[in-house]
Each structure stands twice: as C-alpha cells, then as structure tokens.
Amino acid sequence: MTTETLYALVGVGLFILGLYALFVRANLLRKILAANVMSSGVFLVLVALARRTGTVAPDPVPHAMVITGIVVAVSVTAFALILMLRIAMKTGQTELPDTWSE
Amino acid sequence: MTPSDYIAVPLLVSGVMFFLAGSAGLLRFPDVYTRLHALTKSDNVGLGLIVAGLVVEADSWFVVGKLLFIWLLVLLAGASVANLITKGAMQRGTRMWTR
Amino acid sequence: MQTLHFILALLLFLTLGAGLWRAVVGPTAADRMLAVQVFGTTAVTITLLFAQAFGNAALRDVALMFAVLAAVTAVAFVRRAWSEVGVDDDSE
Amino acid sequence: MDTLNLAQWVFDSLTGTGLLWLAWMALASPQLIRAIVIFVAFGLLMALTWVRLDAVDIALAEVAIGAGLTGALLLAALAKLTAAQTEISKSDHRPRDGRAVRALRQLPAVLMFLVAAGLVYSVLSLPPVSSGLSVEVDANLGTSGVENPVTAVLLNFRGYDTLLEIFVLLLALLGVWSLGGLPPQRVAPAGPVLHTLAVVLTPVLILLAAYFLWAGVKGPGGAFQAGATLGAAGVLLQLAGWRPGPGFARVHWRLILVAGPALFILVALFTIVAGRHLLEYAPEHAGTLILLLESGATLSIGLTLAGLFFGERPDDGYDNDN
Structure with a gap:
C-alpha cells in the first residue's frame, strides 16, 4: 500500500467516525467535535490524493481548498459554539429534544 | 560522515535520550508536580541538545538564528505554562505526593 | 544522515505515545494539559528534524508556529476551562 | 526495502x-x-x-x-x-426505549458501514498516479505574480473562492454578534507570569504574521496563515485580560473587518471595468494586487478570528438591547 492510499483510507475512517458520532451523540458540544473530525477526514483524503503526482510537487489546488476549508471550519465551529451556549442558556440543556423517545 | 557529523550526531542522539527520559517521568512519576518537574527539565534540555546538533549542521546564519529563536520561545513558553499550571493546581488544592 | 534524522524523529514520535496515554488517563485536568504541552514541544522537535532530513527549510516555520501556539492553547486552558468556577477535575 | x-x-x-x-x-x-x-x-x-x-x-x-x-x-x-450551570451529562440517562426504537438505533452503524465500504472502494479504485491540475498550475505560474503555487491558486487562479470565503468569515462573525451577549464570566486578573508571556508573545505573533504574509509570495505562507497568527495574538491578549474599548470596537475594529472584503470587491470591479474576467489580473500588476489583497485579508481574518473568540458583540457604546 502506498503512503497516499494509507492516509486517504485513514481520512475515510475519520470521516466515518465523525459522521457516526454526529448521529449517535446527543450532546451538542460532541456533535461540534464530530463535525470537526469529519472535516479533518475530508481534508486528509484531499491532501493524500493530491500527492499522487509521482516525483514532482503535490497538486496545489486541493491544498488551497483545504486551507480555505480549515479557516471556514474554525469560523463555523465558533458560530456553532455560540449557538450551543444560547440553547444552553434558554433551555438549561446541551442537547436538542429527542423526538424518538416521545 | 563529514567531520561536523561527529559533533552533531552525539548531540542529536543525547537530545532524544532526554526526551525518552522525560516521557518515562511522565508515565512513572506519582503526581502532577513531579511530572511537571521531569518534563520541563527534559524537554528544554532535550530540545536544546537537538537544536545544538542542528546548528552544527546548519548551512547559514539565518537558519542558526531561527533555530535558537525557536528554542528560546519554547523555553519561555514552557516555563510560563509550567508556572501557570502549577499555581492553578495548588489553588485548586491538587494534593502533593508524599512518601 | 537523512535516515538517522528520520529514525530519531520516529523515536520522538514514540514518546508522543507516552504523552497520549497521560492525556487519556489523567487523572487531573492539569495532567492532561501537561501532556498536550509535551506534545507541542515534541512536535517542534520532530518538525525540526524533518526540516533537516528532507532539506525543507519552510518546515522550520511550522516548528516556530508550534512553539508559539502550544503556549496560547495552554493559556486558554489555564485561564478559561480551568478558572475557579472550574470544570470537573480529579473526578475519576 | x-x-x-x-x-x-x-x-x-x-x-x-x-x-x-x-x-x-x-x-x-x-x-x-x-x-x-x-x-x-x-x-x-x-x-x-x-x-x-x-x-x-x-x-x-x-x-x-x-x-x-x-x-x-x-x-x-x-x-x-x-458557568451557565447546565446539566452536561444528561445524555447518559435517557428513558428506556422500546424494542423497535432500539433496533432503529443500530441503523446508523449499518449505514456507516455501507458508506465506509463505498468510500474505501472509490479510494482504492483511483489510479495510483495522477497529476491532477498541477500541470496547468505550473504552466501558468509564470504569469500569476507569485512563486508559491498554493498562493497562486488562492489569490489568482481561483481568487473568487477566496473572495467568497472572506465573506463566510464575516458572516460567521455577524452571526455571533447578532446572537446577543452571554453572562459575564468571573476570571481572576492576570498574574505577572501571564502578563510577561503576553507582552513577549504578542509582538512575536504579529511579526510572524507579517513574515508569513511576505513569505507566502515565494514559499509556504500567505493571508490565511498570517491572519490566523494575528488572530492568535488577539486571543492571547484577551486571555491576558485585554478588552476592546468602545472607541476601538465602534470604528477601528469594524473598518479593519471590512477592509479585506472591500478590497476584494474593489479589485474585482476594477478587473471587470478593465475588460477582463472577475479577478483576472494583468500579469504585470498581478504581484502587487495579490500582495494588496493579502494584506487586507490578513487584517480582516485576524480580527474576525479574534472577534469569534470574544464571542459577542463588543461594547461599542451603541444600544445592544435590540
């Protein structure tokens, strides 16, 4: 297995772990962490696959996309955290209501 | 190996030894204060030795300056953070290990 | 020499495992933060060794960044999550 | 091997x-x-x-x-x-579910398995060597005005991406400001150690930001890295107890926040008026324009990130109740 494939598969794994946690964890802070892990997985797949250029330097286009992605991810995280704090102040909880149990 | 390697390699290897010693302390020491003690010593000296080794190998004064600057920053940040964590732990009443 | 640098970096990478273990088991929040601090210093060192091994001078800038930003996170921990209102500590 | x-x-x-x-x-x-x-x-x-x-x-x-x-x-x-005294660990005590609901709770795991299988298959079926767009980037790097291909993609070839991204950042901050304030948190004043650390590290961070902005023309670095470094300086200052004063929050902060987006729009309009495509620069001006855009973007990104950490609209002397 090449280095690129290895890291791309790890990226897939991170994406799946994050997606699963996003579904099954009720706590909102944990959902925010899960979304961050998911985006890290996507970035890792992009960068690993960008390195399949053989001996020359990696493809810069995915690199540029990942850099913008990292900055967008942190601003979305900040906004999501404030939303979570507002929900916690209003309802006293850090979860959304679980409609399955009702 | 060039002559400068005979100086650089022992420095680099002993630097890594300090890191290994530090992580042994991190694993084995009984409380947060002793672990802090082990780490701040070993990491600062370890990084210092490795930086010294890399300085010997460096090919320009710019690189030497940057390496030393990084080491100074780590020293400053490490010492300050160690102080803040210790003070915080004592204020919060984390007990010290006694024999 | 390239191989030697890489193997030394690999050894340092193994010491990260010790830091990770401490970050996971604690027992106090201070222990965890301490582990992350070590993580930062070790990452600085690994990056510097990589810079030398692969002749990539730009990696030294990454090391510089590691050195400064690890301190900012640690300060955020001490000043926010660990302020006297406090987040649960020693509870395991 | x-x-x-x-x-x-x-x-x-x-x-x-x-x-x-x-x-x-x-x-x-x-x-x-x-x-x-x-x-x-x-x-x-x-x-x-x-x-x-x-x-x-x-x-x-x-x-x-x-x-x-x-x-x-x-x-x-x-x-x-x-500090808001909420129940954090409520998720562990949920009511007992019926059998059907419990079976449904296994659904995500099954779904994940299917998604994972599909993704692994598609990763493995990709050709082991592919040049992607690196050939095209290399061919046009000479006229891009910079030597770092990543900067060329971000600020020249796909400048419109970056234009929109700057607005995403601004929107995130406006969203945070519009959600209103949080109860103030009691934090002990900064001691001498933290004070010294902030006094030493803040100038280092600002210098590093300038260095990365400049280095991005030739090698790794650029507006995002520089902006993030500047943002870290803002975070450190806040952790050491600094708060934006009303004058700063009312005028300077807002001006710097819009400096990056405004410069982008101006340059975009300028290129259209000059008969080119959106953000397509004349090769002889490309280097200057990119550095101009990056300087504005660095300042805006830095202050946006610092503002996101602040977490609410700063006290600017205006009425905050509506």
Missing part, C-alpha cells in the same frame, strides 16, 4: 492509527474536558501529518487554527457552559 522506507512505513502506520484512536477517544470520552484536550492533541497530530504529506502551507494553517484557535475556542466555550 531500505531502512528509510521501513522507518517511514512505521511512522505512517503509527500516525494513521494514532489519528483514528485520538478521534475516537475525543468523540467517545465521557468527560467533555477530556474530550476537548484529546481533540487538541488530535489537531497537533493532524499538523504533523500535513508535514509528512509535504503540505507545509496546510501544516502552518493547521498549527495556528486546528491546534491553536479551535482548542482555545472549545475550552472557552466549555467554561461558559459550566
């Missing part, structure tokens, strides 16, 4: 395992503080992975943001959450 290859293989396997394990620990850990600290360690390991994958530009951004700012944001949010 020679020694270097073997060492690299060991390194890669350990990194991959470590990333997955840390991600799982961060998402499964029962305590939130532990989850966050492990997540910070995960960010550091991600940064090392970028170093290993020859993505130095990304490594710089990840160290500043993934390992630095995100961690600080999460830790600060957790403190505010605790």
